[in-house]
Amino acid sequence: MTDTVEDVEMPYDEGSASRQEKIESLQDELDVLESQNEEMRDKLLDANAENNKYQQKLERLTHENKKLKQSPLFVATVQEITPDGAVIKQHGNNQEALTEITAEMREKLDPDDRVAVNNSLSVVKKLEKETDVRARVMQVEHSPDVTYADIGGLEDQMQEVRETVEMPLEHPDMFEDVGITPPSGVLLYGPPGTGKTMLAKAVANETDATFIKMAGSELVHKFIGEGAKLVRDLFEVARENQPAVLFIDEIDAIASKRTDSKTSGDAEVQRTMMQLLSEMDGFDERGEVRIIAATNRFDMLDPAILRPGRFDRLIEVPEPNTDGREIxxxxxxxxxxxxxxxxxxxLAEMTPDASGADIKAICTEAGMFAIRDDRTEVTLDDFLEAHEKLQQDDESGADDSLAFA
Structure with a gap:
């Protein structure tokens, strides 16, 4: 039975309270109850939201736990697609197997594709091509800020590089009209600091082609086959992103003259060079991939890498003459x-043996002398002192090398 007003405990003294006071007291009590009810409703909503969050976390952890308990998938290569299914070869044990594939998977697969298979050797999914991540990292995303205007004294060399690398990529029709095959590679050689790497940077800045840079020493690895694999992956990345320019600095690290040395290290370097020769002028077409290489030790290079078809142009980058030094x-x-x-x-006359790198060092050192004297203007005396200081440093370095020889 529902309680009446008389059954409810009133928050006032019935004998002394007037009717208006009773109503006001009941209204106050009702407001308190409504406030408490609203507060409890908010807490209930918060609890429901917290419960939903924990429920989602539980479902995620349950899903992850289920995945961790699943058997791992094995990597295999598709050897052949037949009416009965696909012939696959597992990586590692090289075991071959014929497995059935779905109609949907049959449309996706081609020979030499990498796939993931389960314990029963059923194809679960197709994998991306295997390309060494180190080769991907060597791809230059942002062009260097070096332009041909930043290079002085090498006008003839710049012209030859542009004819060899840029023109075949930008104006291939000109070579077709003349009836010749565009040069495929250019080798820059000369003393250190003469601007070989700057020429490559200027090419990267001027062309819209994909630019991939690396040093020859990066291809030298300890274990058999690693260097050759990286060379294959580099050219694969270049072919996938053609037109492309591949720059190999210090190529003498992997392309030195072959010897009769029996050490494992020399043998691995020679295997890497064989792979490089094959990629540069092998059976497979290289496509719109141009190669620039640079070295300070032209005399150490193997004759096989210098023949036309691999490097069609051998460009000497000498130390600048007087006019070049002035520029x-x-x-x-x-x-x-x-x-x-x-x-x-x-300044050009007083630095007869200076290379481009030496001149840049002289300019920087002259600015440092001005800063040391708390000046904002660089004078001729600063350049003279900078040249003298660098000469003394060179002589000191030569003496130290003799002392430790």
Missing amino acids: IFQIHTRKMNLASDIDFDE
Whole structure:
């Protein structure tokens, strides 16, 4: 039976309270109860939200636990597609098996595809092509900020590089009209610091092709076959992203003259070079992939890598002459605050044996002398002192090398 007003305990003294006071007291009590009810409703909503969050976490952990308990999938290569299914070869044990495949999977698969198979050797899914992640990392995403305008004294070399690398990619029709095959590779050789790497950077900046850079020493590995595999993957990445330019710096690290050495290290380097020769001028078409290589030790290179078809142009990058040094000084001082007494012709005359890298070092050192004297203007004396300091450093380095020889 529902309680009446008389059965409810009132928050006032019935004898002394008036009717209005009773109503106000009941209203206050009702407000309190409504507030408490609203608070409990909010707590219930929070509890439901927390419960949903934990429920989702439980489902995720249950799913992950189920996946961890599943048997691992094995990697295999499709050898052949037949009416009865697919012939696959497992990696590791090289066992071959004929397994049935679904109609949907049959449309996706081709010979040499990598697939994942379960314990019963059923094809579960198709995998991406195997390409060494190190080869992917060597792909340059952002063009260097070096342009041909930043290179001085190498006008003839720049012209030959552009004809060999850029023109076949940008104007292949010109070579077709003339009836010749575009050069496929260019080798830059010369003393250190003469601008070989800068030429490659300028090519990367000027062309819209994919640019892949690496050093020859990165292809030298300890275990048999690793270097050759990386070479294959590099050219595979280049072919997938053609037109492409592949730059190999310090190529003498893997392309030195072959000897009768029986050590495992020398044998592995020679195997890597054989793979490089095969990729450069092998049975398979290389496509729109141009190669630039650089070395300081031209005399160490194997004759096999120098023949036409691999490197069609051998470009010597010499130390700059007087006019070249003057241009290089002007390039490296473009952003410097120079005094009016600077004579670039005099600077070029006083540095007869300086390379481009040496001139850049002289300009930087001259700026440091100005900063040391708390000046914002670089004078001719700063350049003279910088040249003298670098000469002393070179002589000191030569003496130290003799002392430890």
